[in-house]
Amino acid sequence: MSVDLYYTPMSSPCRAVLLTAEAIGITLNLIEINLFEGEHLKPEFEQLNPQKTVPFLVDGDYKLSESRAIMSYLVDQYGKNIRLNPQTPAGRALVNHRLHFDIGTLYRGMKNYYYPVVFRGANYNPEYYKVLEGAFDVLNKFLNGQDYVAGRNLTIADLALAATVSTSEVFGFEVEKYVNVAKWMERIKSSAPGYRKANGEGLEIMKKLADNAKK
DSSP, X not given: OOEEEEEOTTOHHHHHXXXXXXXXXXXXXXXXOOTTTTGGGSHHHHHHOTTOOSSXXXXXXXXXXXXXXXXXXXXXXXXXXXXXXXXXXXXXXXHHHHHHHIIIIIHHHHHHHHHHHHHHOOOOOHXXXXXXXXXXXXXXXXXXXXXXXXXXXXXXXXXXXXHHHHHHHHHTOOGXXXXXXXXXXXXXXXXXXXXXXXXXXXXXXXXXXXXXXXX
């Protein structure tokens, strides 16, 4: 059965799902949605997904939005490596915490600071930069003495956060100031299956947008 993913390659959450698919070795049927042309607002897409967001997964009759929920579903449904999404209550709770930290703190901080500038030509807001720095400081502390964000093994939390951190990098954020984060990011780039394919191509698109915004 074909598993469809509606996505846009530059999107950090979409790239996190692609990284998950690479990690478990599943091939998704990718259907690109052009946000700039408003394809996500078309009635046929809204009928599928009332949130009108990407990524959006269709697996037979099962439909699911929100990238981190999709990542968890894919690993539980199709993955063979249970370490990617631990089965113990404590392990799963820690991964879920890091996923919530990503969507509610780190990704939100990155989005609030950079997206208005890159996509709407606004000026940088120094207060939002302080919030983003604080989020990176917390992530740096999470990584004290461990290789991955939820312990000794690569999990979907790493993949979600890596998509956010790498996006911050191409926007010009000085990730290297956070030693643990920088080392972890290099580890993810070399250890996450299919990293360049799943994350790198979309990052190139985002980098061009960021560079254009600086002109």
